[in-house]
Amino acid sequence: MYASTISVALVGGEAVPVQVEAHVGRAKENFRLSGLPDTALREAKDRVRVAINSSGIEFPHRDVTINLGPADLPKRGSDYDLPIAISILAADRQIRLPPKVVAVGELALDGKVRAGASSLGAAVLSARLEVPCLVASENAAEVARVPGSMVFAVDSLSHAVSILRQQMEFDPVLADTSKSIDPDVADIADVKGQLVARRALEIAAAGGHHLLFFGPPGGGKTMLARRLPGLLPRLDDRAAIEVALIRASAGIHGVVSNLPPFRAPHHSATRAALVGGGSGHPTPGEISLAHHGVLFLDELAEFPRAHLDALRQPLEEGRVLISRQGVSADFPSRFQLVGASNPCPCGYFGDRRKPCSCADGVRSRYRRRVSGPMLDRFDLSVWVNRVEVADFREDVGESTSLISNRVSGARTIQLDRHCLNRDLNGAQLDQVAMKTVDSAAIVANLEKGAITARGAVRVRRVARTIADLNGEAVDEVHISEALMLRGAW
């Protein structure tokens, strides 16, 4: 006798349906599991048997075969426990299943259902296939935010069985939007002084420009970078769920948040941790976890050069293909890069009060650690010096909500036109921003050799964003400002 339920595997930040098929035959008692399970999944046999028995139901004393299809997709984790148990009971004719049902959850030995990373994937599948889904009540309300999903919360296996026996005549869980609020957004008004850096941050938020902070320790480079997500427009539900799904495929449970993600990997992170990898199962790296958000690389020059150069292609394409034996996954990675670096190994070159203990040669070698093509990605680069005591007494600057209003205004203008200004190419720029030869300031800088032709393109992109913040056409004023927000490195 045969029955099947649908469970979910997360591949490349996508929810892929997995058929959990059970067959209960007349041969002597046996329990087999096939379909490329990993160790955690192979152990599901023991958990499911005990959980069924301790729920007051009898595990069939017969020949039980479970297959997880498609059989060639490697599967892992403990979230298949609940669908396996349900399929067995249905195949044993102890319960009747609706034609299609999605279920995920890990079973405790006493039959309780624990929330796992795939709950969100189950809700996504439920919406896509238009079928009900059963997930642990722990995070049911949260995943019910997936539009079109039909989510039933279950506490335990026996609870799931009773829902199924009553043909699901319950109301599905309502979406809990209370958790969609921004968890504490750090306000930019907390940053004292640093007018230039704050202005650069506003422009970066408006045009999506990659941004580099440069300066001695204690200037607040990290503090500034952490305030960028708050300035960016909130993610819509679709994007927020996409982000949460990528997180789930990295095994991170967490709330679905409309705040753009902020990822700050340490410079000792491996290349796989940065761009993605993993043995056997493709796992998203930091660049994908920062999808729709901000990737902050503190101490940029301390990152191995090869790791940084590996970021260049994903930066260009907005996605990264991770291939492993049997599976290859295409993770989205459209992120905004913020870098920060000290000017030299001791950190104090250029500081007004502290001496720098580095020799001249050491300093230039330190800067060369970041490749030219990598530095080329940063449209904005500004110097952040340490704050003087006087700045702490100063009036509070503009708040995050004020600036983010201007930012979203500028973004609307850009999206109506083409795309974010960060992605404008030369030909598009010629249409929407001043031509290189028309700007006296750019020509003067080109003649002095202060900027390159590519630098001129970046200046015009930034000038376009500055003009968008004011709702104006690009003018010499905007070009001049853009020229001052570059070249700190």
Added chain:
Amino acid sequence: MTIEKSRKLKFTLPGYPVGLFDLENPPPIYVRGELSERPMVAVVGTRKCTRYGIDLAESCGRTLAELDWPVVSGLARGIDAAAHRGMVSKEGRGVAVLGSGLDHIYPRENVSLLTQLLDCGGAVVSEYPDATPPDRWRFPARNRIIAALASAVVVVESALTGGSQITAVLAAEMGRPVFAFPGDVDRPASVGTNRLIRDGAIPVLGSEDLVAELSLLPGFDSGHVPRSAMNPPSSGIAIDDLPALWDCSISQALSRIGEAEAKGELRREGDRIFPETGLN
């Protein structure tokens, strides 16, 4: 490096710098390049300097170069190198005094700076013959040559002990005026200069002020007065301070200085702007 050989000058020979006669036993010196006969100013300071000191030393070098008052210094890291750099940037004729043989340039990172200095018509001087290695214990003795060569000594940044303090004391004993730049009382790199001021050195408030003070001294004839005190001051001004000064937004301030930079009126370094002197 220039291949020109060094020549030995004894005090009996013409061209021997008169200042060195103030030393107890005027030593023979080895010279490469041209020793100017104009009044020289020693600009010295600590190797462990801050940006504040570097800006001031460079600014002094540039201003003195414009008046053709050669800067004498020790080619050490930090203040010394900054003073030489400032001089070279305006093609002034500077003098570097080494504590080693002229074939042992130390520190190595300043070799190219020394080449530029010689190309600008400056000179490099040492009392040690070729093949003398740079040993630390020889450096204090080198300082007395600096003090003697110069008609005035400016200490930019200095700790309580160190070569620049020695130079200042020796110079004072030889009757040379000693100038010092004041700094924060709690900053290690300014403790020495502040102490010098307390002990009678003349405080100077910038390179323009230094020129004003120097031109009162005998021998310092100023051919022309450098361009008047500019806005911004030669030690630079933080961009972050501009909106308050000009009563405008940061965006307006940035575009104003961007325009000025394109016209060559100022230059930007890190988070500060400096006047671009001598371009017109």
